Amino acid sequence: MPSPESPSQVLVADASSGRIPVGETVVVKGWVRSRRESKAGGGLCFVTVHDGSCFDPIQVVARPALANFESEVLHLTTGCSVVVTGTLVESRGKGQATEIQADEVVVVGWVEDPETYPVAPKQHSFEYLREVAHLRPRTNTFGAVTRVRHTLAMSLHRFFDERGFWWVHTPIITANDAEGAGAMFRVSTLDVANGHVDFAQDFFGRETHLTVSGQLNVEAYCLAMSRVYTFGPTFRAENSNTARHLAEFWMVEPEIAFADLSDNADLAEACLKYVVKAVLEERGDDMAFFAERIDAGCIDRLEGLVASEFERMDYRDAVAALTKAVDDSVAFEFPVEWGMDLQSEHERYLTEQLVGRPVVVMNYPKDIKAFYMRINDDGRTVAAMDVLAPGIGEIIGGSQREERLDVLDGRIDELGLDRDAYWWYRDLRRYGTVPHAGFGLGFERTVAYITGMANVRDVIPFPRTPRNADF
RNA sequence: UCCGGGGUAGCUCAAUCGGCAGAGCACCGGCCUGUUAAGCCGUUUGUUGUGGGUUCGAGUCCCACCCCCGGAGCCA
Numbered sequence: 001m002p003s004p005e006s007p008s009q010v011l012v013a014d015a016s017s018g019r020i021p022v023g024e025t026v027v028v029k030g031w032v033r034s035r036r037e038s039k040a041g042g043g044l045c046f047v048t049v050h051d052g053s054c055f056d057p058i059q060v061v062a063r064p065a066l067a068n069f070e071s072e073v074l075h076l077t078t079g080c081s082v083v084v085t086g087t088l089v090e091s092r093g094k095g096q097a098t099e100i101q102a103d104e105v106v107v108v109g110w111v112e113d114p115e116t117y118p119v120a121p122k123q124h125s126f127e128y129l130r131e132v133a134h135l136r137p138r139t140n141t142f143g144a145v146t147r148v149r150h151t152l153a154m155s156l157h158r159f160f161d162e163r164g165f166w167w168v169h170t171p172i173i174t175a176n177d178a179e180g181a182g183a184m185f186r187v188s189t190l191d192v193a194n195g196h197v198d199f200a201q202d203f204f205g206r207e208t209h210l211t212v213s214g215q216l217n218v219e220a221y222c223l224a225m226s227r228v229y230t231f232g233p234t235f236r237a238e239n240s241n242t243a244r245h246l247a248e249f250w251m252v253e254p255e256i257a258f259a260d261l262s263d264n265a266d267l268a269e270a271c272l273k274y275v276v277k278a279v280l281e282e283r284g285d286d287m288a289f290f291a292e293r294i295d296a297g298c299i300d301r302l303e304g305l306v307a308s309e310f311e312r313m314d315y316r317d318a319v320a321a322l323t324k325a326v327d328d329s330v331a332f333e334f335p336v337e338w339g340m341d342l343q344s345e346h347e348r349y350l351t352e353q354l355v356g357r358p359v360v361v362m363n364y365p366k367d368i369k370a371f372y373m374r375i376n377d378d379g380r381t382v383a384a385m386d387v388l389a390p391g392i393g394e395i396i397g398g399s400q401r402e403e404r405l406d407v408l409d410g411r412i413d414e415l416g417l418d419r420d421a422y423w424w425y426r427d428l429r430r431y432g433t434v435p436h437a438g439f440g441l442g443f444e445r446t447v448a449y450i451t452g453m454a455n456v457r458d459v460i461p462f463p464r465t466p467r468n469a470d471f
Numbered sequence: 472u473c474c475g476g477g478g479u480a481g482c483u484c485a486a487u488c489g490g491c492a493g494a495g496c497a498c499c500g501g502c503c504u505g506u507u508a509a510g511c512c513g514u515u516u517g518u519u520g521u522g523g524g525u526u527c528g529a530g531u532c533c534c535a536c537c538c539c540c541g542g543a544g545c546c547a
Contacts, residue, residue: 036506046506059507077498093505115498115516116481122496122508124482127540183545213547238545239472251547333543344543397547442547455540456547467538 008085013053015088016098024088028100029108031138032080033057034121045073047105049082052137055144055285059091059099060084072107077114078121079138082107126458133462133471141294144286145459148279149447155278156231156252159271165227165254170214172233175206176421183237184209185247210235214253215438216372216425219401222255222436223428229254231443239466243455244393246444248464255438261374261383261400264437265360268387268396269310271441272358276302279450287451295452301390302450304357311359313350315381318361321354322346341368342386344393351388358395359388371411372425373399374435385439392449398439405429 009027014020030051037045043064050057062073076082086102093099111117118132119139129136136142157167173187187210189203199207214230221228230253237247254267280287280302291299313321322336330353334343342350342361351359366375366382373382387396402408408429412419419426447459457463462471 034507036504036509038504038506039502040505044505048507061505091505093507095507113481113498117498118481120482120497122482125540128482130539234547236546240545241472241540242543242545243541245546249547394547440547445547 011053012049012051012056012058015100016054016056016058016096018097020088022088022090022098025103026086026088026100028058028060028084030057030082032076032078032082033138034078035076037074045069047073047076047082047084049084050138050143052143052146055140055147055289056096059093059096060086060102060105061099062102062105066102066105068105068107073105076107077111077117079111079114079117079119079135080107081109126455130457130463137461140289141453142458144283144289145447145451145453146461148283148286148290148451149459151279151282152275152447152450153231153443155275155282156271158278159274160227160229160254163227165229166221166225168214168218168221168225168228168230169232170211170217170230172211173204173208174211174217175204175208176211176216184212185235185237212236213251213440215255215440218253218255218438219425219436220428222257222438223432223434226257227254241466243457244445244448246456246460246463246465249456249460250443252441252443253438255436257434257436259400259437260435261362261385261437264398264400264439265310265312265362265385265387268360268385268398268439268441269358272387272396272446273306275446276450277306280306290451290453298450298452305389308357310387311355311357313355313359313361315361315364318342318346318350318359322349325349325354339365339367347386347388347393348390351393352390357390361386361388369399371415371417372401372408374402375407375411383437387439389449391452392445395445395449396439396441398437400435400437403429403433403435405433 008025009029010020012028012030015026015028020026028049028051030049033048033050035045035047045062047060047062048057049060062069066073083106084100084102085104086100088098089101091097091099119135124139129139129142137146160167187208190197190201202208211234213234214232218228218230232250233248234251235248238245254271256263256267280299287299316338319336319338322332326332326336330349332343332345334340334345336346350361351357362385363376363381364384366373366380369382369384373384375382383400385398386394389395402411405426408426409419412422444456444459447453448456451459453459457465
């Protein structure tokens with residue numbers, strides 16, 4: 001697509017996709033991925049250039065007639081930035097349909113010391129690449145992850161937009177002091193060097209933290225706008241060191257009015273299927289790479305998810321199935337009994353062994369769930385649900401919310417929470433309350449699930465984890 | 472935080488019983504070739520995570536600490 005700055009500039013994606021006709025003069029701007037030489041036909045040099053627009057780089061063919069062939073082109077190394085002007089032609093070699101016969105190669109930026117350039121054209125471990133997070137987007141894998149992540153985000157917005165949802169920007173800084181979703185990061189402008197802290201003197205005149213969920217706030221908008229969702233960063237100060245946890249991550253939280261748990265599960269299933277389908281359709285080149293190099297079964301798994309019905313399973317039945325598994329001598333580390341929370345091993349068994357596709361487990365014991373979840377008629381379970389996916393475990397957690405003020409107050413008291421702290425949340429039950437429900441979808445977990453990447457630290461640009469906030 | 476594994480060249484790793492610290496890749500040079508994870512030959516590359524201890528001698532054994540990875544917990 002021509003830009004005003006440079007009339008013939010094209011993206012690599014356009015040049016290699018057939019959108020630009022062969023014979024056109026084009027300008028490509030990007031970074032060198034590799035260079036190869038051949039002495040054939042008087043000598044020539046193949047330079048592959050990527051600009052992030054698609055998975056495959058484009059091959060530039062440079063000939064000795066170029067003014068800077070000896071002095072510069074032959075010295076290009078991985079990572080150099082270049083502007084190439086030339087003719088788009090059908091490739092004479094295998095491996096690509098089209099390539100650029102270069103009329104001019106301008107080197108914009110050299111790699112200062114090729115020997116120590118951190119991203120060599122070879123396989124690196126993901127652990128190592130985390131140490132060079134500013135350069136890892138130049139690799140195949142992280143370019144692909146970045147594009148899939150983008151497509152997933154865009155398709156989520158599209159899914160909700162098409163269904164009449166409003167995107168609500170809930171606050172990052174919160175004074176909700178007991179959201180019940182884990183340890184929080186404090187936000188303060190006070191100098192705490194002397195130990196004693198008087199929050200009345202702090203910036204907001206009270207103790208504040210980074211949000212652990214936009215749910216409570218978005219409920220207020222739900223009870224006015226009917227269908228709403230949040231999509232933004234979330235912060236947890238837990239000392240979690242796993243492939244599934246980040247201190248800063250992104251979460252999608254839809255909330256629907258006049259809806260129950262079943263509506264909620266329907267929404268979750270439709271949402272996951274929609275976005276997975278979108279990635280399969282729009283990022284075929286990147287998904288082919290993930291299937292080839294990262295996770296051979298990822299495309300089959302996704303196509304299966306789109307085609308199949310999610311299994312709905314009551315918590316009671318999940319426990320029964322697990323008990324039966326124990327009887328059939330499946331070995332679990334943790335005992336199975338009604339009232340327990342499902343352990344990772346139990347979730348994996350249900351979704352991977354028993355069912356082989358995503359499972360929605362519903363109606364958990366109230367004692368292991370949050371205060372805002374709606375008490376069922378049996379008085380001992382709540383209308384909560386978890387969506388479990390093979391390979392990643394819990395990918396969605398949600399519930400119908402308690403809309404009855406007296407019942408909500410009872411739960412707040414029962415758990416030793418302070419009613420006054422939830423004054424505005426309780427107001428929503430005093431003024432035109434309605435049944436409503438919602439869920440949280442972990443964005444990074446979803447990207448990991450789709451791509452087959454094993455660690456959420458490798459599907460977010462600059463991961464924040466305990467002892468790591470570099471970059 | 473708990474359990475387990477690990478930290479050696481720019482990267483990926485090896486190093487026997489405690490006995491001269493090595494290979495592949497990358498980089499650089501040469502040869503070959505419409506090449507494409509190219510191939511062949513050659514050069515260069517070290518505070519063995521940090522601090523202490525044992526020993527004639529420590530990458531290797533002992534102690535402490537730091538960091539990383541995997542699993543668990545917490546959860547999305």
